[in-house]
Amino acid sequence: MSDQGSANGAAVGVLEPDAPSFVSYDPAGGGEVATFPQMTAERVRAVVDEARQAAAWWSALTWAEREQRLRKWAGVITRGHEELCELVHRENGKPRDDAFLEVFLAIEHIGWAAGHARKVLRPRRVGTGLLMANHAASLEYQPLGVVGVIGPWNYPVFTPIGSIAYALAAGNAVVFKPSEYTTAIGEWIVDAFAQADPDAPHQVLRLVTGTGPTGAALCESGVDKIAFTGSARTGRKVMAACAPSLTPVLMECGGKDAMIVAADADLGQAADAALWGAMSNAGQTCVGIERVYVVDTVKDEFVAELSAQIQKLALKPGDGPGAAYGPMTMPSQVDVVRRHIDDALAKGATAVVGGAGSVRAPYVEPTVLLDVPEESSAVREETFGPTITVKGVKDVEEAVTLANATAYGLGSSVYGRRGAMTVARRLRSGMTSVNAVIAFAGVPGLPFGGVGESGFGRIHGADGLREFTRPKAITRRRWSTPFEPTTFARNPKTMTILKKYAMARYGRKK
Numbered sequence: 001m002s003d004q005g006s007a008n009g010a011a012v013g014v015l016e017p018d019a020p021s022f023v024s025y026d027p028a029g030g031g032e033v034a035t036f037p038q039m040t041a042e043r044v045r046a047v048v049d050e051a052r053q054a055a056a057w058w059s060a061l062t063w064a065e066r067e068q069r070l071r072k073w074a075g076v077i078t079r080g081h082e083e084l085c086e087l088v089h090r091e092n093g094k095p096r097d098d099a100f101l102e103v104f105l106a107i108e109h110i111g112w113a114a115g116h117a118r119k120v121l122r123p124r125r126v127g128t129g130l131l132m133a134n135h136a137a138s139l140e141y142q143p144l145g146v147v148g149v150i151g152p153w154n155y156p157v158f159t160p161i162g163s164i165a166y167a168l169a170a171g172n173a174v175v176f177k178p179s180e181y182t183t184a185i186g187e188w189i190v191d192a193f194a195q196a197d198p199d200a201p202h203q204v205l206r207l208v209t210g211t212g213p214t215g216a217a218l219c220e221s222g223v224d225k226i227a228f229t230g231s232a233r234t235g236r237k238v239m240a241a242c243a244p245s246l247t248p249v250l251m252e253c254g255g256k257d258a259m260i261v262a263a264d265a266d267l268g269q270a271a272d273a274a275l276w277g278a279m280s281n282a283g284q285t286c287v288g289i290e291r292v293y294v295v296d297t298v299k300d301e302f303v304a305e306l307s308a309q310i311q312k313l314a315l316k317p318g319d320g321p322g323a324a325y326g327p328m329t330m331p332s333q334v335d336v337v338r339r340h341i342d343d344a345l346a347k348g349a350t351a352v353v354g355g356a357g358s359v360r361a362p363y364v365e366p367t368v369l370l371d372v373p374e375e376s377s378a379v380r381e382e383t384f385g386p387t388i389t390v391k392g393v394k395d396v397e398e399a400v401t402l403a404n405a406t407a408y409g410l411g412s413s414v415y416g417r418r419g420a421m422t423v424a425r426r427l428r429s430g431m432t433s434v435n436a437v438i439a440f441a442g443v444p445g446l447p448f449g450g451v452g453e454s455g456f457g458r459i460h461g462a463d464g465l466r467e468f469t470r471p472k473a474i475t476r477r478r479w480s481t482p483f484e485p486t487t488f489a490r491n492p493k494t495m496t497i498l499k500k501y502a503m504a505r506y507g508r509k510k
Helices: 004-011 041-060 063-079 081-091 096-121 158-169 183-196 212-219 232-245 267-283 296-313 332-346 396-404 420-426 461-466 493-506
Strands: 021-025 032-037 124-126 135-143 146-150 173-177 205-207 225-229 249-252 257-261 289-295 350-353 367-370 387-393 412-415 469-477
Touching: 021 183, 032 183, 041 146, 041 173, 041 205, 041 212, 063 081, 063 096, 063 158, 063 183, 081 096, 081 183, 096 135, 096 158, 096 461, 146 158, 146 212, 158 173, 158 183, 158 225, 158 461, 173 183, 173 212, 183 205, 212 232, 225 232, 232 249, 257 267, 257 396, 267 289, 267 296, 267 387, 267 412, 289 296, 289 396, 296 350, 296 367, 296 387, 332 367, 332 387, 387 396, 396 420, 412 420, 461 469
Parallel strands: 146 173, 146 225, 173 205, 225 249, 257 289, 257 412, 289 387, 367 387
Antiparallel strands: 021 032, 124 135, 135 469, 350 367
16 A cells, blocks of 8 residues: 555554564565564564453444444555555465455455444344243343454455454454465555544554464464464464463364266356366365366266366466466465375376476466375365366265265355255355355355364354354343242242143143
8 A cells, every 4th residue: 555654563563673574475486575573472462452442442433433434444445456456466476356356355245244233233132931021131242352363375355354344343353463475465454444544543453463473472362262264283273372261263274175066067167167166366265176076977078178178268377467377375385286186196096187297386287187086185185276186976965975075164066957955955064156166255144164174153244243242141120020930038839830831831742
């Protein structure tokens, strides 16, 4: 942003000479993007303490006042989208148009959270039942206080905003630690919020920067909840750091998403969707398609369609305007992709597109692996690269069994006509798209999250708003009765009346 530096001093702190620091790099060319302070635990705690003061002010605002400020934030991001997309291209590596899709979705989620928070979270009356008829009951959702958000590098705008916007809309302050690979993007997002309300007495959205130790420090800083997105391995470390203080956590930990292609599917559309789900963002998508199970009767036609579309579209990675996708953002992920391809081929798979020679760091060419054994790492582990496995099955029933035979359970896809919705309901995943891929992420009103190794808790939608609150139940006695059951001065007739009532309502044999 043009005046980004003014907010940077307040959000991060000036980088002093000889202070610990780290650098974020351009994954395509390796050039330096920016240098940031490696924040200590003491500094992180200080930021959280400052955020707690901000939370008191922010939670006292009306729903309308918070909505207005959030919409202004969305406006700053929208007007600055070209600058932000260029930064995403440079620091994350994805093409500029894909960066805009990510930014656009993030803006939509800010607007939804801002516009629906009051309706979802406002106090409401609750029926009391006959036993407590002389009481009034109400339920309200109170903000937690300060929420810590640990963001990923693969979708450095959309994913963290899926937690940040909903936590802010619910009345919390937020301390955001972006990935060390995309810290400049995180800083831009925080500065945009500051620009949206320059006269605000407190910074409600704060930034902390650093590598793993800074994330651990945020977990141990006294925040009221941690929202984490990343690998299951790192997620376990986050949970361990939060355990001593019983700090609640929201975990979004990746997936090994499957697509099922039925015999009556539109194979052209299914192939197009599989390629987008598998290859876009260089395959670095937690809800991307990594496995395809296609009914045997249409398997050959589907594979031919995949190969033809890759050739027709000339899908190639790169840094220029004609590239379909960019480099691997995290250098170490290249080795993971290479290992999975090599393991699949060694176990008898066939590379119908690409193969072992597709891995040329920092890029990976599109790779389609046919008949990969189910015990291979390319099927069992998250690859997070532009590869896809395709396996033929005798019927949809077998496809469902294989799709569910994983520790992960984030997203999934079903292509078919008759019975596709029934298949979707049977898949063990938090989200499923029918005759599409990843469509659920574009619907702000739907919750986003998984099961098993994919984590727990939800962002987005009404569930995402409630995720950053604590339910508060309140009862109020409206009048007294001569038959109060919870008193030592209880009328002897009270229990007789209650027993007769219970028998009359529930005790009769049918």
